[in-house]
Amino acid sequence: MSLAGLQNPVLDQQATFRAVMQALAEPGHAVPAGAVAGEASPLGPVARAIALSLLDFEVQFHLSPSLASAEGDLTFHTGSRRAARPDEAEFAFLDLRHDALDLASFAQGTPEYPDRSTTLVLRVESFAEGNPLTLAGPGIPGSRKCRIAGLPVDFAAQWGANAARSPLGVDLIFTTSEAVLGLPRSTRIIEEAR
């Protein structure tokens, strides 16, 4: 079975990128996705639109175990290849409803080139459930509250370790079936209500 690409590649890629750009510029704020592509993809329609908008032969991707079947689809539509190891991928796709998360297993960048790190695109159920997180950092006036459904119990600890590596570290783009929410490495979780 082969899935269709973006309906209008030029405009959909631009709109998808702008949503992701806004999400990273305003961490914790759920931004409506610019486009969707492939309801049937295990990535989910928003994460797949991001893949089709940002991947090409210049970068490699990593797929979590639950998304492994998407390899052929992504390679076919983008020319990107699956990385041999998670820390060799520019982009990693995970479904947090099924997959474990280990932020330290991905590329963290180097002191001279902190941009040489993995961007994780994570599928979650919703931005309406989950423990409320209070965020602070660049892109946030004062503090901002958000919810992300189905985060692993040790997420705040993993994120704290990631933030401690800043300016190194990974950046996260959470996706539901309609929106994106960014958590760049510069964002700190200042409170996690339980």
Added chain:
Amino acid sequence: MSRTAENYRGYNFAYLDEQTKRMIRRAILKAIAIPGYQVPFASREMPMPYGWGTGGVQVTAAILGPSDVLKVIDQGADDTTNAVSIRQFFEKTAGVETTTETGKASVIQTRHRIPEAKLQANQVLVYQVPIPEPLRFLEPRETETRTLHALAEYGLMHVRLYEDIAQHGHIAKTYAYPVLVADRYVMDPSPIPKFDNPKMHESAALQLFGAGREKRIYAVPPHTKVVSLDFEDHPFEATKFEQPCALCGAKDSYLDEVITDDRGGRMFVCSDTHHCETRRCEGHLGPLGMPVTEAAE
């Protein structure tokens, strides 16, 4: 839909090919995640000389969509050759609406100024940058400046600024005055007057910087701490002007000296032409200003 489709049929939307846009977009996302850090990118040739801001043009081309409204300023003015050509370039290649009104623009490309009107959330300010590396004048080698940034070793920079104070009694730098972004990276704000530096701090707009020849993209996210480097005994001071704008009477805008006749007559007027016009339309009048209906003749 059909209007947009018409506009890019036959050539690439916003000139750049999709491959190049993706590469620039990936760099922009990293730049936002690492405020003030210069992300290398594979700058492309643009159909204009480097001095015309090819870095800013590439960033604008990579972010622009059909629903954007674009404003382009050069030294604050919308009507210089450089600003007009860039605006026409995107009207032609992307079919976007353009404006001179700061408040109406979703994307503002700028060379050497930040508009006087306070920027809003969801606006993007794209700077054209000639020399992105603030440490270049201290250390010409790229590998060395990278190491200095990696270690956040900015002592030399402070020493150099302090030498100014010893020599002139104040920091002599009035343009491209270095800033510390989010308490981490020292950044060159591009050759804006230091008068504009405070506007970068906690701005509601996203600020993107593109350097074409030096192949760097960097960013300041909205609501981010941007501090001009200074010393306890010599705090940063933005340029102040002795007189108001001759045309609109503004006391708080950046002024350019303009020659008014061949007998050496001169006056000081707002460098932000849209700001000055807006004020005159609102009825503000400077010592040499005319009411806006007559001035329009």
